[in-house]
Amino acid sequence: MPTGVAIRDAREQLFEAAERVLLRDGPNALTSRAVTTEAGCAKGVLHRHFADFDAFLADLVRDRTARIDRQAAALRERAGTGTVVGLLTEALTELFGSVAVAVVGLVVSRDGLRARLRSSTPTGVPLLTEATVMIAEYLTTERALGRLAADADVDTLAPTLVGAGHLLFADRGGAPPSADAVRRSVDSVVAGAVRTPPA
Missing domain, CATH: 1.10.357.10 (Tetracycline Repressor, domain 2)
Known part of the structure; x- marks a missing residue:
């Protein structure tokens, strides 16, 4: 996946991707990789905006x-x-x-x-x-x-x-x-x- 492409409203895009994974596959399927794959971005995007995956989930x-x-x-x-x-x-x-x-x-x-x-x-x-x-x-x-x-x-x-x-x-x-x-x-x-x- 490209890592140098900026995505607009990254936080909201990641939140929406997490919701789709959650609704489709349930809480056990919700991982940082599943979220970034769903959002169509590199895994590093999530870690640039959140300290860790639990911090991301808490903000969600x-x-x-x-x-x-x-x-x-x-x-x-x-x-x-x-x-x-x-x-x-x-x-x-x-x-x-x-x-x-x-x-x-x-x-x-x-x-x-x-x-x-x-x-x-x-x-x-x-x-x-x-x-x-x-x-x-x-x-x-x-x-x-x-x-x-x-x-x-x-x-x-x-x-x-x-x-x-x-x-x-x-x-x-x-x-x-x-x-x-x-x-x-x-x-x-x-x-x-x-x-x-x-x-």
Whole structure:
């Protein structure tokens, strides 16, 4: 492979290549050689941008986790519109319909990676923890708007929703769940808490 050819946005290109390998072949197939081969660049490109492969993987997870912040902001802005069940269904589908499930599998399968990520996610599983915060913040906003019961326990509802969503999407080899299946799961979790605010 050519080594003197500059590639634009090398970090993002390497991240996207890693995602493709992860989605296609799973966490065990994710090596520096697999990533650089997928990206069509020399192996040295990865090592010019990252101290080692675990540093690359940690940055990949942090980058993908940062996307949750953008999704969280958009979800909070939509609070009070549509239905609570509908918005939660969309949020979980967007979250887990992406590479998130594969990233969680990667984090769980690599002790060294989890150790590196403890600085940014001291407890829980990176990505799932941030997703839970996103859902809890949204539910808190809906509770303040009167669309959830005043005593709704968002700190229990949020991890329950994220856990259920993760389980629905966890089968990498199978077809993703239908929107109706996700909606039924969400509805079963929040049905007792959802309220129609007074006009």
